[in-house]
Amino acid sequence: MNIILFFWLIFSTVITLSVTNGQETFLDEMTNMRKTIEDLKTQIEEKIDSTYNELKNDSQVLQQQLTSLKLDTETNLTKILESKEKKTDCYTFDSTTGYGYKLLKDLRYNWYHAKLKCESEGGELASIRTTQEWQFVKEVINLGGADAYVWLGGTDVLQERNWLWTDGSPVSFTDWRPDFPRNMTRYNCLAGHIDFNWGWFDSDCYAYARNYAVCKIQA
Numbered sequence: 340m341n342i343i344l345f346f347w348l349i350f351s352t353v354i355t356l357s358v359t360n361g362q363e364t365f366l367d368e369m370t371n372m373r374k375t376i377e378d379l380k381t382q383i384e385e386k387i388d389s390t391y392n393e394l395k396n397d398s399q400v401l402q403q404q405l406t407s408l409k410l411d412t413e414t415n416l417t418k419i420l421e422s423k424e425k426k427t428d429c430y431t432f433d434s435t436t437g438y439g440y441k442l443l444k445d446l447r448y449n450w451y452h453a454k455l456k457c458e459s460e461g462g463e464l465a466s467i468r469t470t471q472e473w474q475f476v477k478e479v480i481n482l483g484g485a486d487a488y489v490w491l492g493g494t495d496v497l498q499e500r501n502w503l504w505t506d507g508s509p510v511s512f513t514d515w516r517p518d519f520p521r522n523m524t525r526y527n528c529l530a531g532h533i534d535f536n537w538g539w540f541d542s543d544c545y546a547y548a549r550n551y552a553v554c555k556i557q558a
């Protein structure tokens with residue numbers, strides 16, 4: 340009887356220890372898993388925080404750049420408007436058409452320089468569309484004191500004998516001096532000559548000695 344009881348005690352103790360050991364292993368695994376989950380959660384939260392902060396910083400930098408760009412744009416617009424106001428000062432305006440004209444007196448300009456100068460003021464190297472306009476421009480030229488040649492905005496540089504104004508429109512009104520244009524590929528820019536009451540001739544575009552120029556601008 341004692342022997343049976345003894346074996347029973349041994350058996351039940353082994354079973355109990357085995358079950359307890361299994362429970363502890365399971366609890367350990369659960370604890371480890373929970374810790375892993377907690378760690379992952381912490382890492383994700385940290386990543387979200389750092390990404391949020393980076394985006395916030397980027398957004399602030401972009402906002403600053405945008406503000407700076409807006410200020411630059413407003414400053415440039417103001418400068419352009421101010422400069423345009425200033426640059427129309429010296430123009431003589433024809434009240435019937437609304438166009439103004441100015442004699443450029445810097446004699447260093449060849450035709451291309453004169454064209455760029457007029458365009459930088461918001462206008463064009465003068466196109467002449469009608470007899471009335473040409474009369475008005477000739478008065479501006481004479482009053483301005485031109486004494487030799489004046490550049491006008493016509494050219495046949497793109498195609499010989501096909502004269503165009505700088506906006507690409509055809510030259511329809513003309514006032515060629517006798518025997519002109521010469522229709523030669525080395526004479527492609529339009530100028531007026533004082534000896535022929537500013538009658539037109541086809542000139543070397545790069546000539547500049549004693550060349551005045553007429554700029555034209557819209558009011």
Ligand SMILES: [Ca+2]
Nearest residue numbers: 523524526527
């Ligand atoms: Ca030509």
